[in-house]
Amino acid sequence: MEVGIAYDLKSDFLLPPGSPEDALEEYDSEATVHGIARALIANGFAPRPLGGRRSFIEKLLADPPDLVFNIAEGFGSRSREAHVPGVCEMLGVPFTHSDPLALAVSLDKAACKRLVSACGVSTPSFAVVERPSDIAGISLRFPAIAKPAFExxxxxxxxxxxxxxxxxxEAKIGSLLRDYRQPIxxxxxxxxxxxxxxxxxxxxxVRVIGVMEISPRTGSFEEFVxxxxxxxxxxxxxxYKVPPDRPRDMLEKVEAAALRAYRALGCRDIARVDLRVGADGEPKFLEINPLPGLNPVTSDIVILASRCGLTYEALIGNIVAEARARYGI
Ligand SMILES: Nc1ncnc2c1ncn2[C@@H]1O[C@H](COP(=O)(O)OP(=O)(O)O)[C@@H](O)[C@H]1O
Ligand SMILES: [Mg+2]
Known part of the structure; x- marks a missing residue:
């Protein structure tokens, strides 16, 4: 079975002048694509690099693989992660990971929070700032955190x-609006x-691979970012602590909230959910990653899976097996 890999590399992009230095952070490295290709071979598949954007479309039109393994982040809009799966859907080519709707809504953190909270998942109170004059209308408690909405x-x-x-x-929002050119x-x-x-x-x-606590090596976790x-x-x-040394009922709530969010968004095959315990002691949904980083060494879900006894090869094999089962191929 031939499995094409859709991806966008950091080296495919030129940082536009005036961009913040972390603008390309989400894009992948060649090591990740090689790692996935090696893992696909280990699972008995024939990998073929397809890249992203125009190259991906041309290759898909000319000679579609049996399945696309999708890690392409896309480019240029809050819907960017929906581009590759959208093309696959249009052309009827099976693909791994979530569908365009789940990917797009998950990248817009505010839209995602509205959706999951409507489905009973607790998430921190929030406001969206599109222009500096919006700041006056914010009535949140401090401390707060400000982050670009679509990154x-x-x-x-x-x-x-x-x-x-x-x-x-006010100062933070001003610099984020200027640097990242999107709602905060x-x-x-x-x-x-x-x-x-x-x-x-x-x-x-649907099953939980495991829960990993992320904590600072020095300093208090209360202020950790x-x-x-x-x-x-x-x-x-x-x-990274797997399993976390926390009360069982806290970890059960964390798992339940993550599963509820996964189902509410209609995620497929794999995702990673970030949560944090609020001042009230209850876990809160921060965001979901339906295209979690899959670098064979550094990515959170890979570290988590390996600590739970799931090798990188097995993780990649599981994603493909889930996708194949959905399509019956
Ligand atoms: N509401 C919050 N309360 C506490 N920490 C937060 C909150 N939102 C984000 N963070 C911190 O910032 C990190 C990155 O935020 P996150 O929403 O997961 O964005 P990203 O998509 O960039 O991973 C989190 O892992 C967490 O440490
Ligand atoms: Mg995160």
Whole structure:
């Protein structure tokens, strides 16, 4: 079975002048594509690189593979992660991971929070700021956090993103609006422990791979932000705990909230859900990643899976198996 890999590499893009230095952080490295290709071979499939954007469309039209393994982040809009799966749907080519709707809504963090909270998942109180004059209408408690509404990989999220007062909030929002040119999500800051939950499967077969606590190696977790600095320096700054040393009922609530969000969004095959415990002691949904990073060494879901006994090859094999079962191929 031939499995085409759809991806967008950091090296495919030129950083437009004036862009923040983390603008390309979400895009993949060649090591990730090679890792996936090797894992596909180990599972008995024949991988073929398809790339993204125009190259992807041309290759799909000329000679479609049996299945597309999709890690393409897309380009240019809040719907960008829906581009590759949208093309696959149009051309009737089976593909792994979620459908265009789930991918697009998950990338818009505010739209996603509205959707999951309507389905009973608790999420931090928030406001969306499109222009500086919106700030006056915000009535959230401090500390707060401000982040670009349509990004991932902690793009625009720094240690300094935890904000204690109105003056700092105004300054932060001003710089985020200027640098990232998109709405800014302001949320109440959850001071409790942070968890990420790996989920695999579809329908009755949806299952939690495991729960991983993400905590700082130094300093208190109350003020910790899993910022771009922390993600880049994860070996020295971050400790990953699997299973977390937390009360059983807290971990059960974390898993239940993550599963509820996965189902509410209609995610498929795999996703990773980020949650944090709020000041009230209850887990809150921060965001969902239906295209979780799949770098064979550094990605959270890969670290989590390996600590749960699921090798990288098995993780990739599971994603493909879930997709094949959906299509009956
Ligand atoms: N409301 C919040 N309360 C506490 N920490 C938060 C909150 N929102 C984000 N963070 C911190 O910022 C990190 C990145 O935010 P997240 O929403 O997961 O964005 P990304 O898509 O970039 O991963 C989180 O892992 C967490 O450490
Ligand atoms: Mg996150």
């Amino acid at each position: 991932g990989s902690s793009i625009g999220i720094r240690r300094s993103s935890r904000i204690s007062d109105a003056a700092a909030l 999500l302001v949320e109440e800051f959850c001071p409790g422990p942070e968890f990420t939950v790996g989920i695999l499967g579809n329908g009755e077969g 899993y910022s771009i600095e922390a993600k880049r320096n994860y070996l020295t700054e971050v400790e």
